[in-house]
Amino acid sequence: MPKIVEYIPRHHELGHTFGGRTPVMRVAPGSVLRVATEDRFGGLVRGVDDHPSQVCQVPQLNPVSGPFYVAGAEPGDTLALHLVSITPARDHGFAGTCSHGGASVPAHTARTRDIPQATPASPPTMEERVWRYDIDMAAGTVRYAARRCDHVVDLPLAPTLGTVGVAPAAGEVRLSLAADAHGGSLDTPELKAGATLYLPVFVDGALFALGGGHARHGHGELCGAGVEIPTHTVLVVELVKGTGIPGPRLESDTHLMSIGSAGCLEDAVRTSRNDLVRWTAELTGLDMLDAWQLVSQAADAPVGGAGVANHTALVAMATSYLPTDLAVFDGIHQRLRSIAAEL
Amino acid sequence: MPKIVEYIPRHHELGHTFGGRTPVMRVAPGSVLRVATEDRFGGLVRGVDDHPSQVCQVPQLNPVSGPFYVAGAEPGDTLALHLVSITPARDHGFAGTCSHGGASVPAHTARTRDIPQATPASPPTMEERVWRYDIDMAAGTVRYAARRCDHVVDLPLAPTLGTVGVAPAAGEVRLSLAADAHGGSLDTPELKAGATLYLPVFVDGALFALGGGHARHGHGELCGAGVEIPTHTVLVVELVKGTGIPGPRLESDTHLMSIGSAGCLEDAVRTSRNDLVRWTAELTGLDMLDAWQLVSQAADAPVGGAGVANHTALVAMATSYLPTDLAVFDGIHQRLRSIAAEL
């Protein structure tokens, strides 16, 4: 059974970017990590009267743990991160309105730049309100409680990591709130225990980091946040040498998934679909049009996150629709599953 | 048991618009209809060598059966159409590349206006290719067969109606290929047997029509078409007097769903979400922000169709998350379910 390496960041070790930071630890491919992640608010929202705009310092949001230097990782490789478990590190989470983000916020305000005062076209900042969600680990529920009336409902606990990425290409440094080919604030419900995330490697060591845990969140992250929690996340790190991918991909026991992020939702959707078509063609030997047709009739396409700086879309193909002898990256997902099962 | 009224259109009775047409039949609220619908290609694609661009006459695509005049329907009412069954009227369907549409096609070509020749930015028309899907009703499958190799896979049969709508407001007449507040080419996998579709009534009699059946289609209708089939569709027609809705909504046994259509995917997504938030608030008594938060953490949001002239998004809320005594439109969906069960 592999040894589990534990990493609990001290406060000053938390970062707010992908790229531009010194690694906190060196890990070998095959390592199993147990990483503590802080919540999106840096732990500074402690009750419903703690408004993020007052207790947090934008854009010092969404801290990530890492980066981790993966021994042997070089540009052009693919990093595989298998999520073994995502455990809430607290018995409650928070969500809030945020004037600077969220998919339903008028697009022109969904910017990291501060907007000092309302214009006719950027109407009065919406009321800032915070919701506390109590988590019942035994029951597997997350309790929504309305703030202005007494409606209460238990939603299924469904922990995810909102933010996972590597150092970007070409020396760029991006906020952890952004998403792009390097990953970042992907905010998809599919980034959960049991899934393997593939990321392109752009720099030596890959320099991956993670954070932004959610006890659950709806599709599309309507309010710009899930039920934000700190986590203890266990993952297996693996490396595929010499096989690059253009952006984030996911594999579960049942599906292959491509993720696209862009400043415009349509571009995000197109990027994810084009990638899944290309991936399907490569795996099956179908020509591009036949692959496109198969994806057209077979794909699932939930809208992913729609973050502060980027929109994210995910599209999925059931592996049961593909040839039975198919092994993505020589069956790495199944192999990581086995490792996870032994832990 | 209610009598079933049968309607089989003669060829000249098929229409290609919502609005601008004389009703083919008058029906009373509570009626059960069995309607034959033609496929998107007007039945003119009969094999994989029948290219739509040659055998069809754009924009004479996507014929609809109707319109039906609903006795007593007036502007400001809501029409409820409960789908009892959607049965393929043929043992096979067709899908094809279409140069004039599809969500992955570069946006500037996704237009009804013909594009006489390629520009640098609207590159060579993609190869036109048609796929035939054999339907096995007994097995409940739809068979994909690649055209350029021998990959074959059976996908689950999951019939939907792609196109349902009423006559638009203000005297507009819209192609059946378009989608907007009046419905139209909604192309969502949720428009299936067991669902109740709510549509706003804009003109006396509502004048609804339907067509565009699919044996199945993936989320997002990547190629601009599902597995296109003619159908025999059974539906119950009901009317909610004096209660308007802003656009199409759906109810299933488990979910409330809002549909938004717009020329831009982001607008479609926003429209659907805003409507579901508003609907949730109205039903539950939650204030707008509390409703918004609940939808944020609880909603499912598959990307819907992305048709020739419009994009469509759907967002869904499980009714199990809402107060237990909740009855949408006085429980009309459950009542229509009972009628359907007796048929």
Next chain:
Amino acid sequence: MPKIVEYIPRHHELGHTFGGRTPVMRVAPGSVLRVATEDRFGGLVRGVDDHPSQVCQVPQLNPVSGPFYVAGAEPGDTLALHLVSITPARDHGFAGTCSHGGASVPAHTARTRDIPQATPASPPTMEERVWRYDIDMAAGTVRYAARRCDHVVDLPLAPTLGTVGVAPAAGEVRLSLAADAHGGSLDTPELKAGATLYLPVFVDGALFALGGGHARHGHGELCGAGVEIPTHTVLVVELVKGTGIPGPRLESDTHLMSIGSAGCLEDAVRTSRNDLVRWTAELTGLDMLDAWQLVSQAADAPVGGAGVANHTALVAMATSYLPTDLAVFDGIHQRLRSIAAEL
């Protein structure tokens, strides 16, 4: 000198759509028309206390005069409308905030469907405010006067027609507030005296109509309206047989211009650019890439209107950059200029 045919609509003759209406007059190619047009508010805003939301009945906005049946016009022809003069029919105009439109209004509210109440994401309707602009014909100015302070400034009088179009293809009927391949609410500052507008003919007689005059308006029609006025507009009607165009084009003494309209600004921009590249290639014999490069370095591209239902973009090429012997449609613009000069 050609005789000028006068048309002053009676109130019930005004329409609010392109398509779906009986012609008000038959005109021969070569005719000169003098048409009275009503203002966008149907003349119902008579002072700054007349709020459109109360005195007008949405979507009964933007009345158009016509349609005119052009003798001999058939689908596939091109209609040429040369604007001789646009004269304000009143010594003042009005502009106002409008909750249902305007380019700076958050996209999800820019819809014709009413939005019955605010959502968190469609914040409180902005204050409705009306501005009166006094027109000084002799001085050639339009006077802006602030409503909440005493700032006053005279802007140049620059009359335009906001809305010109023909009956759409395929039996569609579109609100006069929309814009598409048939024209409609184009709202470009270039639709002014001295310009020739080319429109595709989709139905026998073309059935063109016009309205939506402005004393002036800025680029982009930020607030969803210009300085709205009734006009007396003189135009020469001409027909180019057998030569179709994909959408609206403009010619001035110095420029060729292509207009694109779509539900998304990027699509509108792409459509206009692609059309200008194609047009340039056809006129000059340049291949598509050479034409594209020339347009890239030579074009002017002001953002056009961004109306209720559609965005419009215009891109222009100076004819001085094209071969000197070039004659668009056999020099029809110059010929119409001469006719206008004789009036």
Next chain:
Amino acid sequence: MPKIVEYIPRHHELGHTFGGRTPVMRVAPGSVLRVATEDRFGGLVRGVDDHPSQVCQVPQLNPVSGPFYVAGAEPGDTLALHLVSITPARDHGFAGTCSHGGASVPAHTARTRDIPQATPASPPTMEERVWRYDIDMAAGTVRYAARRCDHVVDLPLAPTLGTVGVAPAAGEVRLSLAADAHGGSLDTPELKAGATLYLPVFVDGALFALGGGHARHGHGELCGAGVEIPTHTVLVVELVKGTGIPGPRLESDTHLMSIGSAGCLEDAVRTSRNDLVRWTAELTGLDMLDAWQLVSQAADAPVGGAGVANHTALVAMATSYLPTDLAVFDGIHQRLRSIAAEL
């Protein structure tokens, strides 16, 4: 007369990002700089047979000279860069198709991430073609010559800087090909001699850099590039202490201009308009709605660049429409004009 400080970068001093780099020089406010800038292709395209995809190494495009550390500049200040002159450093420039960008390229390919092979939806890479433009400084012209026929036309020489920016906020490092609140690849025809560019200061010293000169380019930068040239650029550097701005603004002798950049053209347009409304309100004392109305009727709004990673929009207000005693930043533009006149 102020002394002119000359800066000619050695090759290894050129950068490809804003942020993340050590200053090449320290300058005091009030300094006059003469900076040599390299062309977008790093000087590696030397003839029409040098295809950028082969001679350049994406994303090592668009080198910038700098960054310059401005003494005393602190976060929250505004940097003012007055462009005295932009002189082509070579008698010819180049432009080319580029598969990775350009406003007319289908949106899903307009990405920095490489696209390894065509998909049905990202059709065959367009032919790569390079155009050489000869510059006649005496005549003030730039000669377009078609590649596939003998059409030649002289366009007016109109030099601009395509790329000017500071180090971004929050530790981000962005490619010089991107644009955002920190400036970057703005690609607007208004960034020319005689204009003053205002940029927010996010880090100590501001760390501004410049490059991407054009002999001219059309509005919208259709092909993703202007007529790319190296330049000798003379500019005056000034600092406004304690007065922040949300993003790039420009002032000319006649206009105030706001620039918005975003991943989506509509967001870029909204950002620029909202900023100009707010700026107008602040300068004039008009309330927001009165300012909005004035901008609505008075603004010019050419579409700006549409770069690889971002779209840029610019909107302009003639200062003649504003109160006569108005002095932006205490008349800094006029003062810098005077300094420039003495050089």
